[in-house]
Amino acid sequence: MQKRKIAHFQVNPIGLGCMNLSHAYGVPPSAEQAERVLLGALDAGYDFFDTATLYGFGANETLVGEVLSAHRKRFTLASKCGMGGEMLDGKLTRVIDGSPAKIRAQCEASLKRLKTDVIDLYYLHRWDKKIPIEESVGALADLQKAGKIQSIGLSEVSASTLRKAYKEAPIAAVQTEYSLWTRNPEIAVLDACKNLNVTFVAFSPVARGFLCGDLTDANTLANNDIRKTMPRFLPENYPQNLALLPDYLALAQSLGCTGAQLALAWMLNKHPALIAIPGTTQVAHMQDNFTAGHIQLDARSIAAVEALLDKARIVGNRYNAQARSEVDTEESLLF
Numbered sequence: 387m388q389k390r391k392i393a394h395f396q397v398n399p400i401g402l403g404c405m406n407l408s409h410a411y412g413v414p415p416s417a418e419q420a421e422r423v424l425l426g427a428l429d430a431g432y433d434f435f436d437t438a439t440l441y442g443f444g445a446n447e448t449l450v451g452e453v454l455s456a457h458r459k460r461f462t463l464a465s466k467c468g469m470g471g472e473m474l475d476g477k478l479t480r481v482i483d484g485s486p487a488k489i490r491a492q493c494e495a496s497l498k499r500l501k502t503d504v505i506d507l508y509y510l511h512r513w514d515k516k517i518p519i520e521e522s523v524g525a526l527a528d529l530q531k532a533g534k535i536q537s538i539g540l541s542e543v544s545a546s547t548l549r550k551a552y553k554e555a556p557i558a559a560v561q562t563e564y565s566l567w568t569r570n571p572e573i574a575v576l577d578a579c580k581n582l583n584v585t586f587v588a589f590s591p592v593a594r595g596f597l598c599g600d601l602t603d604a605n606t607l608a609n610n611d612i613r614k615t616m617p618r619f620l621p622e623n624y625p626q627n628l629a630l631l632p633d634y635l636a637l638a639q640s641l642g643c644t645g646a647q648l649a650l651a652w653m654l655n656k657h658p659a660l661i662a663i664p665g666t667t668q669v670a671h672m673q674d675n676f677t678a679g680h681i682q683l684d685a686r687s688i689a690a691v692e693a694l695l696d697k698a699r700i701v702g703n704r705y706n707a708q709a710r711s712e713v714d715t716e717e718s719l720l721f
Contacts, residue, residue, distance in 0.1 A: 401434030484514030
C-alpha cells in the first residue's frame, strides 16, 4: 500500500475516523471495545488517526490520548477546533465558535486530553460565518508558530473559502464528507485542493454505513443517532435509497470485496492523492476497511460503480436544513 502525503507527513491512504467510538451513532461502545479498535488499528497498520474537540464533548480526545499516547511516534494525529460543547440554559449544547480566543483555549484543552505536546494536523471544524475565515486561520497560524500544532486544516468549506484561507496561511488539508452517494466535493473543492497542493480527506466514505449493506431498516436507529435527522435516512426516503443496494452489493461480491471495501477502493483508485478516514466500532470492520487500500479497480469497474449509484437516483439531501446552514460546501440538487 503506497503512502500518501498530508502536510509534511506520509501516511497510509486509509486512516481511522475515531468519532464513532464516542459520538453520534447511538450508544458508544464500551471503553474496552474502543481500546480494542484503536490498538487493533495501530497493529493493522493504521498510521493516521482523526478526532475532534466536539466528539463526545472531549471524551473522544481523552480516549485517544489514554489509549494511544504511549505509541505517539507511530502515527500522525489530527484533531479539530471551532466547534464544541458549552453549557447553555443548563444544557450542554453544540456551539460553533471560530474566534481566536476560543481556538487557542480549545487547542490547549485538546493537547491535555490527547496527552501530547503537539497536534500534527489541526482543523477548523466549521467556519464560523460571523468571523472572517482569515481571522480564524490567523489564530491557527499563531498556534503553528508557537509549536502547538504542525499544520492547518479546514473542514466542510467551499473552494472559494479555501482560497481565501490559503492567502492567510498555507492549508495542509481539507476534510469534507465524500462518498459514492455524497459527491459534492466534485463540484469545485477537489479541484481547488489539487491546484493548491492541499490534501483532501474524505470522512464518511462508506456513506455513514449505508454502503456496508447492514442497515436494512432505518427505523431501528437509536434516537440519539445523527442519521435520524438526515433526510436520506428518513422513512419517506430510505426505502428508495435502499433499493439501490442489492445491485451494488452484487457488484462488490463479483469484484471479490465487501460493499464498504468497494466504496473505499472506488475513491482511492479515482483520486490518487486523497485520504479516506472511515470509522467503526468493530475490529473486523476496521481490518476490512484497511485492506481496501490494496484493491485495484480499472476504469470499467469505476464506471460500473458510479452507474449503479448515480447521484440523480439518491433521494434526499445529506444534511437537514439546520446542518446545511452550518457548512460552507458547494451544493447541487443532484448531490
